[in-house]
Amino acid sequence: MKIVKSLLTGLMGVMAIFAITNTAYADEVNTEQPAYINGGIGQEEADDMRLHAGEYNLRLYFSEAKQGQSISDVTVTVTDKKGNVKLEVADAGPMLFVHMENGIYKITSQHNGVIFSKTVKILNRKGVNVHLNWKNSAADATDEM
DSSP: OHHHHHHHHHHHHHHHHHHHHHHTSSEEEOSSSOOEEEEOOSHHHHHHHHHHGGGOSEEEEEEETTTTEEOOOEEEEEEETTOOEEEEEEEEOSEEEEOOOSEEEEEEEEETTEEEEEEEEEOSSSOEEEEEEESOTTSOOOOOO
16 A cells, blocks of 8 residues: 555656646746747647647747748737737747637737738637748738638
8 A cells, every 4th residue: 555655646746747847838928918828849848838729719820931830039919909909929939829808809920020910809718720821021911800
């Protein structure tokens, strides 16, 4: 019986360490802005982000070129339909997951001087995935839904 207790204690310790190291991979922020996680650089961090994707109802993915290579250092601003800024992140990517209230939001993102704008509607907990790809960084692009 002592062996089982020792094994369980050891397993719980390993699980606690694993939980602590997993949360260190992505930036998690919860201030006056909506709760969000930002990151996804490297396979391990990307896998960790994907594990938590269902907890957020606005999931942004950033990439460039025809092949869709993941990028970071994207500036993102999310505003509500009245123009109030709800979220600002200066160095987002390659994934940014946000928990937003139901509503209509405008996402403005910039990478290497190229700006994309997209309007999304959050209606429920399931949320939306938004893929922003900078295929041609020579000109600004706007994509309104």
